[in-house]
Amino acid sequence: AQSVAQPEDQVNVAEGNPLTVKCTYSVSGNPYLFWYVQYPNRGLQFLLKYITGDNLVKGSYGFEAEFNKSQTSFHLKKPSALVSDSALYFCAVRANSWGKLQFGAGTQVVVTP
Amino acid sequence: DAMVIQNPRYQVTQFGKPVTLSCSQTLNHNVMYWYQQKSSQAPKLLFHYYDKDFNNEADTPDNFQSRRPNTSFCFLDIRSPGLGDAAMYLCATSREKQSSYEQYFGPGTRLTVT
Numbered sequence: 402a403q404s405v406a407q408p409e410d411q412v413n414v415a416e417g418n419p420l421t422v423k424c425t426y427s428v429s430g431n432p433y434l435f436w437y438v439q440y441p442n443r444g445l446q447f448l449l450k451y452i453t454g455d456n457l458v459k460g461s462y463g464f465e466a467e468f469n470k471s472q473t474s475f476h477l478k479k480p481s482a483l484v485s486d487s488a489l490y491f492c493a494v495r496a497n498s499w500g501k502l503q504f505g506a507g508t509q510v511v512v513t514p
Numbered sequence: 515d516a517m518v519i520q521n522p523r524y525q526v527t528q529f530g531k532p533v534t535l536s537c538s539q540t541l542n543h544n545v546m547y548w549y550q551q552k553s554s555q556a557p558k559l560l561f562h563y564y565d566k567d568f569n570n571e572a573d574t575p576d577n578f579q580s581r582r583p584n585t586s587f588c589f590l591d592i593r594s595p596g597l598g599d600a601a602m603y604l605c606a607t608s609r610e611k612q613s614s615y616e617q618y619f620g621p622g623t624r625l626t627v628t
Contacts, residue, residue, distance in 0.1 A: 433613040444518070444604050444619035445557070452614045489554055495613035501571075502617060504556035 403428040403496040407505035414512055420482040422508045424475045424492030433495040434475040435502070436466055440488045451475060462486070482512045517541050518620035520605050526626045527595050535590040535623045537605030543618070545611050546588040548580060549604040551622070557604055563588060564611050592625075600627045 404427045414420050426432055433452055437445040449460025451468045459465045466477045475492060492505040519538045527533040537546065545564050549557035561570045563582045577599070579591040592599055602624050606617040 435616060437619075439554075442602075442622070442624065444520075444621045445606075445617075447616045447618065450614075450616055491556065497613065499611060500613050501559060506556055507554060509554075 403432075403494055403500060403503050405492050405494050405503055405505035407490075407492055407508045409508050410506075411509040411511060414482050414510070416484050416512050416514050417481050420477075420479040420486065420510065420512070422477040422490050422492075422510060424477065424505060425473050426475060426492075426494045427473060428494055428496040428500075430497050432475075433500070434466075434468065435493040435495075436460065436464070436475075436477050437491045437493060437504075438488045439491065439507075445491065448477070482510075484512050484514055486510060487512045518605055518607055518618050520603075520620040520623050522623060523621060524624050524626070526628060527592075528628055529597065530594045533592050533595055533625065535592075535603050535605075535625070537588045537590070537620055538586050539605075539607045539618075540586070541607055541609070541618060542585060543607035543609050544585075545608045545615075546582060547606040547608075547617065548578075548588070548590050549606065551602040551604055552600075560590070595625070595627045597627050600625055 406425045435450045436448040439445045456468045490508050521536045547562040548560045551557040560574045582588045602622045604622045605620040608615040608617045
């Protein structure tokens with residue numbers, strides 16, 4: 402069985418400070434990892450993914466994520482947060498080549514001016 | 515340019531009155547998905563189509579049906595909506611079924627059941 406954990410319901414950060422949103426996963430085999438962002442009353446937007454290769458993945462809007470196999474983590478990061486980054490962030494995993502996309506519970510990010 | 519379009523954005527229906535939600539895509543993707551999302555929770559997969567092949571999740575209620583008449587369109591039919599079916603319904607697409615392909619989501623339809 403596959404699962405994803407986002408340990409923080411909410412992350413608060415001041416504009417201009419680094420932003421980190423945590424994600425850990427559990428799958429058998431090689432994971433396919435994704436980050437999505439959701440703004441109020443909108444669908445999910447794809448940010449980035451890890452399939453294979455470099456552990457540091459760069460995505461949209463200045464976001465990046467680091468895959469750490471030993472810690473089974475895939476934390477999302479942004480060096481300097483913007484107020485417009487305030488949204489709900491979902492980490493997701495697919496196990497093996499054909500697995501269902503399994504979402505974490507989501508982390509609400511609040512960036513204050 | 516909108517790639518995954520959902521209509522309507524907001525839908526109000528009465529308890530027990532059938533309702534149909536619509537999704538269309540301009541991406542020519544092979545796979546289309548329907549998710550249910552309640553109160554900023556994680557989206558829950560209801561079913562998906564790979565081309566014309568329909569795949570139902572084991573825990574999707576029989577009250578939910580879907581149709582995909584062609585590559586571009588997919589419909590979600592709720593035969594007898596209950597109060598518990600009030601939610602955001604998200605349509606998504608992916609180029610292929612393999613896990614390496616990301617999914618593209620529409621803006622969602624918020625369903626209210628009165």
